Amino acid sequence: MSNIAGKAYAMNVITPIRWYKVWINRLIFKIALNKPSTLKGLITLSLIHYARWVIIPRNAFPHLDPSQPKENLNYAYMLFFSNFNGSWDQYVDSFTFAIPSGLDLFWKWNVRYPKSVPLTPFHNYIRHNQIDTSHYYSAYPMAASNDVKSAKKLKQALIDFNAASSNKTPDEFLVDYNRLLNHLQHDFGEMRPTPIVSLAAQAVKERFLKSQASH
Amino acid sequence: MATKSGNATALTVLSPIKNGAIGEMSFADITRERCLRLPIHEKSPLARVPNTYLARLFVLDDVFYESLPGSDSVFNFSDITSFFSDAARKAALPKKDHLQSRYLVFSSNFYGDLDDYLAGMWEKWAYDAHGNQRDIRYIWEHCVAFDQVNDCNDFIGYIKKCQLDASLFFNGSTDDSLQEQLKALYLKQEFTKFVVAHQGKSAEEIQQDFKTFIDRVQPENMDGPSWLPGQSMP
Amino acid sequence: MTQNLDLTDIQGNIIKAYGAFNFTKARYLFLRIDNGERGRNFVGAVTTKVTSAVRWDKNSKPSATTNIGFTFSGLQALELPTASLLGFPEAFAMGMKKRKDILGDDGPSDPIHWDKIWQETAHIWLSINGQSTQAVDERYQWILKQIEASDGGVTLLTGHRGESDENDLPYQDASVLYDADGNPTPKEHFGYTDGIGDPVFEGQTNTQARVLGRGKLTRSGQWEPLATGEFLLGHVDEAMEYPQTAPAPKLLAHNGTYMVYRKLHENVGSFNRFLDEQSETYSGSKELLAAKFSGRWRDNGAPVVIAPDDASKAEWDKYYAAADFAGKKRMLIDFSYNNDIDGAKCPISAHIRRINPRGSLEYGVKDAFERPGALVDRRRILRRGLPYGEVKDATRDDGIHGIVFMALNADINRQFEFVQQQWINYANDFKEGNDKEVLLGNHDAENPGKVVFQVAKDSGEPPHFVNNIPRLVETRGGDYFFIPSITALKMIAGGIVDPT
Numbered sequence: 001m002s003n004i005a006g007k008a009y010a011m012n013v014i015t016p017i018r019w020y021k022v023w024i025n026r027l028i029f030k031i032a033l034n035k036p037s038t039l040k041g042l043i044t045l046s047l048i049h050y051a052r053w054v055i056i057p058r059n060a061f062p063h064l065d066p067s068q069p070k071e072n073l074n075y076a077y078m079l080f081f082s083n084f085n086g087s088w089d090q091y092v093d094s095f096t097f098a099i100p101s102g103l104d105l106f107w108k109w110n111v112r113y114p115k116s117v118p119l120t121p122f123h124n125y126i127r128h129n130q131i132d133t134s135h136y137y138s139a140y141p142m143a144a145s146n147d148v149k150s151a152k153k154l155k156q157a158l159i160d161f162n163a164a165s166s167n168k169t170p171d172e173f174l175v176d177y178n179r180l181l182n183h184l185q186h187d188f189g190e191m192r193p194t195p196i197v198s199l200a201a202q203a204v205k206e207r208f209l210k211s212q213a214s215h
Numbered sequence: 216m217a218t219k220s221g222n223a224t225a226l227t228v229l230s231p232i233k234n235g236a237i238g239e240m241s242f243a244d245i246t247r248e249r250c251l252r253l254p255i256h257e258k259s260p261l262a263r264v265p266n267t268y269l270a271r272l273f274v275l276d277d278v279f280y281e282s283l284p285g286s287d288s289v290f291n292f293s294d295i296t297s298f299f300s301d302a303a304r305k306a307a308l309p310k311k312d313h314l315q316s317r318y319l320v321f322s323s324n325f326y327g328d329l330d331d332y333l334a335g336m337w338e339k340w341a342y343d344a345h346g347n348q349r350d351i352r353y354i355w356e357h358c359v360a361f362d363q364v365n366d367c368n369d370f371i372g373y374i375k376k377c378q379l380d381a382s383l384f385f386n387g388s389t390d391d392s393l394q395e396q397l398k399a400l401y402l403k404q405e406f407t408k409f410v411v412a413h414q415g416k417s418a419e420e421i422q423q424d425f426k427t428f429i430d431r432v433q434p435e436n437m438d439g440p441s442w443l444p445g446q447s448m449p
Numbered sequence: 450m451t452q453n454l455d456l457t458d459i460q461g462n463i464i465k466a467y468g469a470f471n472f473t474k475a476r477y478l479f480l481r482i483d484n485g486e487r488g489r490n491f492v493g494a495v496t497t498k499v500t501s502a503v504r505w506d507k508n509s510k511p512s513a514t515t516n517i518g519f520t521f522s523g524l525q526a527l528e529l530p531t532a533s534l535l536g537f538p539e540a541f542a543m544g545m546k547k548r549k550d551i552l553g554d555d556g557p558s559d560p561i562h563w564d565k566i567w568q569e570t571a572h573i574w575l576s577i578n579g580q581s582t583q584a585v586d587e588r589y590q591w592i593l594k595q596i597e598a599s600d601g602g603v604t605l606l607t608g609h610r611g612e613s614d615e616n617d618l619p620y621q622d623a624s625v626l627y628d629a630d631g632n633p634t635p636k637e638h639f640g641y642t643d644g645i646g647d648p649v650f651e652g653q654t655n656t657q658a659r660v661l662g663r664g665k666l667t668r669s670g671q672w673e674p675l676a677t678g679e680f681l682l683g684h685v686d687e688a689m690e691y692p693q694t695a696p697a698p699k700l701l702a703h704n705g706t707y708m709v710y711r712k713l714h715e716n717v718g719s720f721n722r723f724l725d726e727q728s729e730t731y732s733g734s735k736e737l738l739a740a741k742f743s744g745r746w747r748d749n750g751a752p753v754v755i756a757p758d759d760a761s762k763a764e765w766d767k768y769y770a771a772a773d774f775a776g777k778k779r780m781l782i783d784f785s786y787n788n789d790i791d792g793a794k795c796p797i798s799a800h801i802r803r804i805n806p807r808g809s810l811e812y813g814v815k816d817a818f819e820r821p822g823a824l825v826d827r828r829r830i831l832r833r834g835l836p837y838g839e840v841k842d843a844t845r846d847d848g849i850h851g852i853v854f855m856a857l858n859a860d861i862n863r864q865f866e867f868v869q870q871q872w873i874n875y876a877n878d879f880k881e882g883n884d885k886e887v888l889l890g891n892h893d894a895e896n897p898g899k900v901v902f903q904v905a906k907d908s909g910e911p912p913h914f915v916n917n918i919p920r921l922v923e924t925r926g927g928d929y930f931f932i933p934s935i936t937a938l939k940m941i942a943g944g945i946v947d948p949t
Contacts, residue, residue: 001251006447007877010271012320014278016312029383039385044817045824046880048387049269050324052218052225055382061318062229062377064360069234069315077278079227079379081322083269085877089863096688097827098818106383111309112285119688121283129279134250135272137261139393141447143400144877148388151399158406159434166426170418177421181410181911185903186791188407188912189882191400192449192896195875196550205255212254411899411914415730 001208002201003133006141007194008049009091010133011082013126016075019058021109025078028105029053041099047091049083049138049145053106078110085144087197096122142191150187157184218381221390223268224329228321229275230358230377242357243317247274249354250319252344255447260342260351261323262445265335266393270323272354277317281309319358326392330371337370397442398434404442404449405432452677452684454652456502458934459681459704462516462576463857464502464653466833468625468644472514472578473633474585475623475835477710477853478592479571480603482526486944487602488572489527492517493942494595495575498588501935504654512584515592516576517938518708518930520544523572527941529701532948536696537931540862541707544570545928551866553874553891558924564712565616566608567926573603574710574930589620610925612838612849621712623835623853635750637836638715638850639888639921641743642750645781646805648829650675652684658775662782665826666808668816670787679859680831681706687827692859697948701941704934709830709856709865711927712837716846719919727915734759741902742887742915744801752784752801757794787813787821792903797879803872803886805829810878824878830864831857851925861929885918892920 003010017025032039042048055078061071084091095103096116103116114121140148157180165176196202218225232243240248250272253259261267293307325332340351351370355361364373389396409428413421433439456464467475482488500514519527521542524534540548546560546567554560560567575592579585596605609618625633637643649656649663651674656664664672665687678686682695683703695702724742728735740746740753746762749769756765769780786802786809789795795802802809805828808821820826838850858864871878873886884900885892892898902913933941940946 001253001255005255005269008269010269012271012273012322014275016278016281016309026382033383040814041817042385043387044812044814046387048385050223050225050388051385052227052322052381053383054227054379056229056379060379061314061316062231062379064231064358064373064376068231068359071315073278073312073314074310075278075312081227081271083324086871090867090871093827093863094824098823100819112281112283114283114285117688118690120690120693124283128281128283131273131275133271133273134247135253135255135259136269137255137259137267137271137445138269139262139267139444140397140400140442141256141445142449144882145388146877146880147400147403147882148396150880151396151403152389152391154403154406155395155399155434158402162429162434166422166429170422173422173425174418175909177425178911179909182904182907182909185901185912186797186880187403188410188901188914189876189880189884190407190898191404192883193447195553195870197870199548199550202550208255212258410911411916414911414914414916 001134002204003088003136004194004198004201004205005136005138007085007144008083008136008138008141009086009088010136011080011084011088011091011126012131012133013080013129014131015078015080015107015110015113015129017055017078017110019076022055022057022076025055025106025109032105039102041102045094045098046146046149047084047086047094047144049085049148051080051082051084054079054081075111078107083138085146090197092123092126093119142193147189147191150189154184154187218384220384220386222326222392223384223386223388223390224325224327224332225381225384226321226323226325226329226332227379227381228323228374228377229318229379230321230355230361230374231316231318232274233357233359234316243274243276246319246354246357249344250274253354254342254344255445257443257445257447258342259445260340260349262443263339263341264325264332265339266326266332267444268324268326268388268393268396270321270325273320275314275318275320277314278312280311316359319355326390333371333374334367336374337367393444394437394441397444398437398439401441402432402434452652454502454677454681455704456504458936459502460516460932460934461500461502461514462578462833463681463706463831463932466644466647467514467578468635468835470505470510471580473625474579474582475853476577476579476585476589477621477623478573478575478577478589478619479566479606480573480575480596481569481606482523482572482603484602485526485528487599489942489944491595491599491603492527492573492938494598495592496935496938496942498591499935499938512581513577513579513588515588516932518574518932519941520570520572520574520928520930522570524931524941526572528944529941529946530948533696533698533701533946536948538694538707538860538862540866541694541929541931545709545711548866552869552924554924555891556894557920558891563924563926564608564610566606567928568608569606571606571928574708574928610849614849621837621853623837626836626839637852638717638838638840639720640739640747642745642747643836643852644832645745645750646801647832648675648680650677650680652677652681659778661779662784665820666785666822667820670785672783675826675829679827679829679864680857682859686859694860698946701933701937701946701948703936705937706857706859706932707861708930708932709854709858709861709927710930711854712851712925713854714851714923714925716919716921716923717840717848717850718842718844718846720921721843723919723921731913737762741796741799744795744799750781752781752795753799754786754789754795754802755780755784785809791906793905796900796902798876798881798884798886798900798902800886800888803876803879804868806872806879828864828868828872829858830868833857851922857932887915887918887921889922890918890920892918894920
């Protein structure tokens with residue numbers, strides 16, 4: 001019943017884009033996918049689990065039956081879905097402070113996009129076009145994207161270590177064990193429930209759980 | 216055609232909801248209310264759909280009118296034509312758009328093949344709603360033409376008709392199977408406890424305890440101890 | 450680019466850390482406003498002695514300073530117009546008590562355990578900083594006279610816990626700590642040297658000399674002053690706009706700021722025991738371990754990233770002893786973590802690295818961000834305050850001793866609260882999961898946590914784990930205050946605030 005599931009926040013943004021500019025956006029996305037340096041900032045921020053942009057041309061809204069009226073739109077639409085860690089403010093701020101040109105690259109062709117600096121018009125643009133999530137599920141509410149990535153590294157290292165070293169002499173074992181710990185020294189963060197970034201969301205969640213429990 | 220990044224798949228589904236109402240509640244509002252009341256975390260129906268990393272549901276009522284001002288530096292021809300014609304100035308204002316239907320939006324990030332995933336949705340999606348067991352039809356019930364969906368194949372076909380491609384799918388995490396991710400998280404948690412507890416101990420003791428540890432956590436056994444999907448407490 | 454601040458209009462405590470100017474004693478008062486008009490008259494009277502930020506010379510330095518701030522409830526009691534009140538930010542309007550879940554004020558830090566005075570809402574904060582207890586007391590007596598003259602307009606709140614464990618004092622005293630010879634020191638009760646770093650922003654005097662290590666880090670490794678608007682309302686901030694936390698009308702907000710006031714009790718006994726226990730399994734000296742908790746060596750504040758072991762500390766001390774005044778300052782503050790991304794020198798969870806990571810959140814990936822400090826530059830706070838109480842028994846926790854902590858910033862939520870919640874009590878930005886900072890973290894007695902002290906990469910050495918961390922600091926009271934400019938004070942006092 002909210003935009004938050006543990007450490008993840010679900011953001012949904014829908015923005016109009018002039019139909020004749022759709023091709024530019026698609027081209028930019030293609031370039032970004034193929035040039036890792038464009039995404040370097042996003043990757044270093046490492047706040048995101050998965051994110052996507054979907055472009056819906058004017059006539060591409062799903063139409064399933066003659067009884068359904070056809071859409072009649074002036075604009076094409078861009079849908080943006082993100083699964084990120086931290087609060088809304090932290091996320092939007094990170095983008096603006098850290099990778100403002102990247103943001104501009106993706107949203108520039110949308111109608112009335114204000115540029116990502118200064119901050120408040122950009123905040124307003126996102127809020128204005130944001131739709132709240134009704135149900136949000138994360139398979140690992142206690143894990144941030146950093147934790148998932150770190151866990152992958154740790155698992156492989158542990159398996160490799162076990163195979164190579166668990167049957168060596170104790171002294172040799174210890175040398176390898178210490179080496180393993182050194183290799184994983186940035187992967188030992190604890191994972192527990194999220195800090196409460198929004199008092200309002202927390203209050204809603206508590207009431208929701210109470211009402212579910214009483215049935 | 217869903218979009219992939221390695222083995223991670225992005226599925227974006229917009230299912231039109233029937234216009235109309237039951238009594239005084241519109242089909243779209245009923246649908247939204249059912250979504251809002253879905254149990255969360257490990258009790259969510261999505262926890263039972265295999266390989267779901269993160270997924271969401273919401274109802275798209277309408278598009279927004281861009282009433283906020285844009286930036287100050289872009290040159291438009293209308294800047295010139297507006298001098299001469301007020302109609303030109305008005306015409307340059309953003310247009311008002313409205314959707315003719317409301318849409319149930321389902322966006323999922325998952326591992327693997329689309330057909331397998333959709334079959335998983337049809338077969339495994341289940342939850343308890345105030346004593347009633349519900350399946351996936353309870354959420355999609357009021358979508359256009361969903362009454363023609365009677366079996367798994369119908370469902371897969373239906374969703375594919377509602378599906379949209381992503382122009383860019385950014386994977387900031389991994390593209391391992393969910394089982395792998397959960398197992399890895401479990402191992403990270405357990406191994407961290409182990410290494411902290413064994414600081415300063417003798418080589419023999421650590422080695423001995425490590426073997427016991429491996430027997431317990433079974434790193435390569437995906438069916439062994441692990442985090443559960445949607446697990447919200449340690 | 451450069452602007453000159455109107456120092457006559459800005460309250461002095463924002464621009465100056467009085468402790469550095471030999472104001473070794475402080476007293477903090479909290480008042481409730483019982484009548485709007487007489488409350489405003491009181492504010493007007495006190496404003497005549499409010500200290501501005503004007504530079505002092507030998508002759509003009511006062512023996513005592515006074516500054517004043519208001520909670521949101523206080524501004525309501527002073528009958529500010531609703532439209533102005535609605536322009537204040539959410540965190541400030543709620544007050545610190547209601548934000549306890551954001552701040553991690555749980556368990557022993559929960560407001561139910563705070564000093565009695567905080568059971569009701571304060572309206573006015575008044576500070577007296579003095580060069581002697583006598584100077585403080587003279588100013589205090591003067592304030593008492595104004596309170597009396599307000600004829601019930603304001604009431605001095607009581608309920609501070611004091612030195613001898615009294616429960617009902619009408620003020621909170623604070624003081625520098627003295628060494629065995631009776632000289633004032635910059636230390637606090639755990640033995641650390643405090644008050645070294647303070648952000649430098651545009652419009653301050655002498656920024657060129659002071660900006661090293663204290664401003665924002667540029668791509669080339671130089672330092673620039675931070676935008677004024679990070680610390681003062683009505684000035685452009687780092688996001689290239691005016692702080693949105695400014696209420697209307699402009700003159701109410703201009704040159705003002707927000708202050709976080711927190712009374713932090715220090716569990717001295719637990720700290721000493723913890724340090725002793727942990728140093729038994731630590732390969733370095735006890736002082737090195739204490740230095741790694743903090744990021745600075747206890748004795749002289751040497752940065753651990755520059756002096757990461759006992760040997761390099763000895764070297765550093767030699768240079769430090771030989772350096773002149775300016776050189777000493779530079780040695781203490783002009784550094785970055787660029788050569789220590791892994792945390793082998795200064796642990797990633799060390800106190801000063803957590804509260805100010807400098808350029809290290811870019812993780813050494815060149816040009817990933819606009820600036821290396823892009824994620825840090827808007828999370829800075831001006832630190833003020835002094836220790837309170839004295840340690841009579843260093844093996845016990847229940848003595849009355851700690852720090853009166855104050856942070857000044859343009860946006861309480863974006864700056865102070867963010868650092869407290871995301872960087873002290875949590876660590877995802879540092880890729881350390883939920884690990885809390887050793888000294889200030891709200892460690893849970895039932896599920897005590899740990900931090901990792903990293904070591905040199907590929908050295909084959911294991912990192913060091915600091916485990917079972919007890920809660921070392923507990924919140925005992927506080928609130929959020931608006932610190933108006935002198936102009937705004939006069940407007941408030943005159944009842945002429947009007948956003949029409």
